[in-house]
Each structure stands twice: as structure tokens, then as C-alpha cells.
Amino acid sequence: MRLQLKLYITIGTAEYFQYDFSTVKAATNDFSEENKLGQGGFGAVYKGTFEDGNQVAVKRLARDSGQGDQEFKNEVLIVAKLQHRNLVRLLGFSIEGSERLLIYELLPNASLVQFIFDPTKRTLLDWEKRYNIIKGIGKGLLYLHEDSRLRIIHRDMKASNVLLDAEMNPEIADFGMARLFNTDETRGDTSRIVGTKALHGQFSVKSDVFSFGVLVLEVIAGQKNKRFLSGENIEYLLGIAWNSWRNGTTSDIIDPILKTGSCSLDDIIRVIHIGLLCVQENAIDRPTMASVIHMLNSFSITLPVPAEPAFFMHNNINPEMPLLHEYSSSTGSRSRLSQHSINEVSVSIFVPR
Structure with a gap:
């Protein structure tokens, strides 16, 4: 070399x-x-x-x-x-x-986004692998928040910033990147990160907790947190997950690929519950990553009831917005998925606290 x-x-x-x-x-x-x-x-x-x-x-x-x-x-x-x-x-x-x-x-399996949102590659991620990915991301964030020499807030936690090694273990990328830029950086792609800070106030570790909750729901559903038409309302995956949990139909948002395995649907629904706790509107109501890891490791703990998630919204129907259809049972892919979203990054970067 x-x-x-x-x-x-x-x-x-x-x-x-x-x-x-x-x-x-x-x-x-x-x-x-x-x-x-x-x-x-x-x-x-x-x-x-x-x-x-x-x-x-x-x-x-x-x-x-x-x-x-x-x-x-x-x-x-x-x-x-x-x-x-x-x-x-x-x-x-x-x-x-x-x-x-x-x-x-260089990790051999690239980023999580190339697997979890791909109709074919997603089939390679059974519940055991997805659960391991969720826990690994959580452990990495816990280290950044509490166990490292520094107190690091990731601020851009999303599927594309989770890389996978040969055994599909997750490794967080872009940690500490905010330290490499001035806090008033506003140009280029970084403006959408720092700009949200100006709009909504200071970031905290609870911003990362929110982003982690979004990731949990995306990993389980196999879908991005984008806008969809659901009935007469425009909703995000967060809103759909919330309504499903509240109505007792949480299993409806689970990737059908996971339903064909030997895993317990109750276990998956419990992790969805944990994800909903992470995306609550009030930052003070969200658990710390230490609490999240504790909940993920112990299925005997009684989980608190989550409140409505942040950015939960109901808008009038846009006739040009594609409908959110059920997965195809044969291919595991959705038909006519919405191509509309706020931007190319996770909604998590718009967290107010």
C-alpha cells in the first residue's frame, strides 16, 4: 500500500x-x-x-x-x-x-437499510437476527450515552447508519460526527440536522431514544417511516403502529416474513411496545437506553403504557397519495407503497428535545 x-x-x-x-x-x-x-x-x-x-x-x-x-x-x-x-x-x-x-x-454486509427495506434480502433476517440487531443498536447507543469517556448524542440515528458485519451483527456508524463540525454549521446536508436543533431546541439523549424507537418499528415492519394513506387519514408508520397497538391489532404491522417462523408473536409485540415507549411525544416520558436494554433483556418486566407518539397526525386524504396495502403473502412486499416522505433521512431527526 x-x-x-x-x-x-x-x-x-x-x-x-x-x-x-x-x-x-x-x-x-x-x-x-x-x-x-x-x-x-x-x-x-x-x-x-x-x-x-x-x-x-x-x-x-x-x-x-x-x-x-x-x-x-x-x-x-x-x-x-x-x-x-x-x-x-x-x-x-x-x-x-x-x-x-x-x-x-469496511463491513461486508453494508448497511441495514439495504436489507430491511429490500423485499428479497429482508427474508434473510428472521426474528432472531432482527432481535439481535435491535439489541446491538441499543447497546451501542447506551455506550455512547453513559459508558464512554464522552457523553455522545448521535443525532442522526437511522437504518443507513447501522452497518452489518459478516454475522449480521450491527455496528453504528457516524457516531461522534457532530463533534467534527461547528455547532453553527448550516451548509450542505448537515443543515437538516443542525437546522432542526434551531427549530426545536437542544438535542438530548432522548432524541437518540426516539430515533431508536423508529428503528425498532422499521425493523419489525420491514418498512420505512414514510407517509401512507391508511383509511381516510395520512399517517406515518409510527401512527399506524400506535393505532394498531391501541386497537389490539399490533400483529398487523409485523412483517409477514416473521409470522411464518417459529418465533413467538407475543415476543415481537412486546418489542413493538418498547419501541412505542421510545417515540412518545414528551421526552421525559421516554425511557433511557439503560432502561430499554433492561426491558429487552427481561421479558418478565411489566411495561408501562405508552402515550401517543410524537408527530402523530391525521390529515385529509390526498387523492394522489398511494394507499397502504397489505403485504403480498407470496412475495412479502407491499404493493403501491407511498414514495412520499419528509426527506431522505429518518423522521427521528425532527425530535423536539
């Missing part, structure tokens, strides 16, 4: 490098579209292959973060201290001019 080492630091047993920018640029084929793995709130991610065959994931941060080189290095080294089995491992970084690159380990 043609690598110019500018900075070398050891934290515990881990080694971190500053990579030569031209080397990373060549490894990603000049950040080509065919190497692009996805787009997040803080920038695009590319697959990189070095001359020795070593593959990595390269996060190309949105430009003009407002930081100098040394300040950026310091922030990266702070984030690099965060070590957990459910966090993606940071290998190093690169700086040139306004370019800021983060180099991560």
Missing part, C-alpha cells in the same frame, strides 16, 4: 494513522459514483481498495466544517477513543485543504 505516514498514535492497543490524501483518492477511484456506498447527513461514503488489496470505507465529510487541521485532528482522536463492539472501528483520517476524510473498517 502506498501510504505516507504523517501521524501515528496508539490508544490502548489500537493504532491510528493519518493517510496521504492522494493515496485515498486513488483507492476510491477519485471518489467515483461506482464506489459510492451511500450518503449520510455528514457526507458521502465510498469503498476504497488500496494497492495491497486492503479494503476500507471512506467518509468524505461535507466541506468547510470551519475547523483548522490541528483542531480536526484533535476531534478525530477524541472520537477514536470510543471503542465498542457495536460501533464501527475508525482506522484513520486524511486532510488536504478543505478535504476531511475518515477511514473506517
Whole structure:
């Protein structure tokens, strides 16, 4: 590998490098579209292959973060201290001019969004795998909130920021990314994150709890939290899940793929209940991630009754909005799914607290 080492630091047993920018640029084929793995709130991610065959994931941060080189290095080294089995491992970084690159380990199964929302790949995720994914995400967030050296609020927790290893274990990406930008950053894709802070007040760990609840419902339903027509109302998955739980028909939102297995529907419904507790409108009513993990690990605990979720809404029918149909029993896919949504990121980033 043609690598110019500018900075070398050891934290515990881990080694971190500053990579030569031209080397990373060549490894990603000049950040080509065919190497692009996805787009997040803080920038695009590319697959990189070095001359020795070593593959990595390269996060190309949105430009003009407002930081100098040394300040950026310091922030990266702070984030690099965060070590957990459910966090993606940071290998190093690169700086040139306004370019800021983060180099991560490349996980073989890409992101959760490429599985859970795909009609074919979703069949590979039985309840055991989905339950393991849900718990793994929860443990990663708990570490960020309470057990790490820093108190980290993810702020952009969604399916595309959950990566899967060879055994389908989840690893959270983009943790600590907010530290790499000034708090008044408003340009590019980051504006939709920081902009919500300006609209709705300060973020807290309960913002991540809300996002986690959205993810729980998406993983169980196999559907994004988008707008659908349900009866005479326009609703989101959160609203549909809430109405189903309140009406005693919670099993209706469960991915039919899960109903064909040997798992207990009562267990799945209990996890839906936990998800609804996480998305309650008042942040104070949402559990901490420590409580969430406790509830997920113990099925003997009596769960409190959830209140109405945030952003629960009933609007008049838009005749151009596709209907929310039942899954096809043969294919496991929905017909005429709505293509309308607030934006390409999880509704969770609009949490008021």
C-alpha cells in the first residue's frame, strides 16, 4: 500500500494513522459514483481498495466544517477513543485543504437499510437476527450515552447508519460526527440536522431514544417511516403502529416474513411496545437506553403504557397519495407503497428535545 505516514498514535492497543490524501483518492477511484456506498447527513461514503488489496470505507465529510487541521485532528482522536463492539472501528483520517476524510473498517454486509427495506434480502433476517440487531443498536447507543469517556448524542440515528458485519451483527456508524463540525454549521446536508436543533431546541439523549424507537418499528415492519394513506387519514408508520397497538391489532404491522417462523408473536409485540415507549411525544416520558436494554433483556418486566407518539397526525386524504396495502403473502412486499416522505433521512431527526 502506498501510504505516507504523517501521524501515528496508539490508544490502548489500537493504532491510528493519518493517510496521504492522494493515496485515498486513488483507492476510491477519485471518489467515483461506482464506489459510492451511500450518503449520510455528514457526507458521502465510498469503498476504497488500496494497492495491497486492503479494503476500507471512506467518509468524505461535507466541506468547510470551519475547523483548522490541528483542531480536526484533535476531534478525530477524541472520537477514536470510543471503542465498542457495536460501533464501527475508525482506522484513520486524511486532510488536504478543505478535504476531511475518515477511514473506517469496511463491513461486508453494508448497511441495514439495504436489507430491511429490500423485499428479497429482508427474508434473510428472521426474528432472531432482527432481535439481535435491535439489541446491538441499543447497546451501542447506551455506550455512547453513559459508558464512554464522552457523553455522545448521535443525532442522526437511522437504518443507513447501522452497518452489518459478516454475522449480521450491527455496528453504528457516524457516531461522534457532530463533534467534527461547528455547532453553527448550516451548509450542505448537515443543515437538516443542525437546522432542526434551531427549530426545536437542544438535542438530548432522548432524541437518540426516539430515533431508536423508529428503528425498532422499521425493523419489525420491514418498512420505512414514510407517509401512507391508511383509511381516510395520512399517517406515518409510527401512527399506524400506535393505532394498531391501541386497537389490539399490533400483529398487523409485523412483517409477514416473521409470522411464518417459529418465533413467538407475543415476543415481537412486546418489542413493538418498547419501541412505542421510545417515540412518545414528551421526552421525559421516554425511557433511557439503560432502561430499554433492561426491558429487552427481561421479558418478565411489566411495561408501562405508552402515550401517543410524537408527530402523530391525521390529515385529509390526498387523492394522489398511494394507499397502504397489505403485504403480498407470496412475495412479502407491499404493493403501491407511498414514495412520499419528509426527506431522505429518518423522521427521528425532527425530535423536539
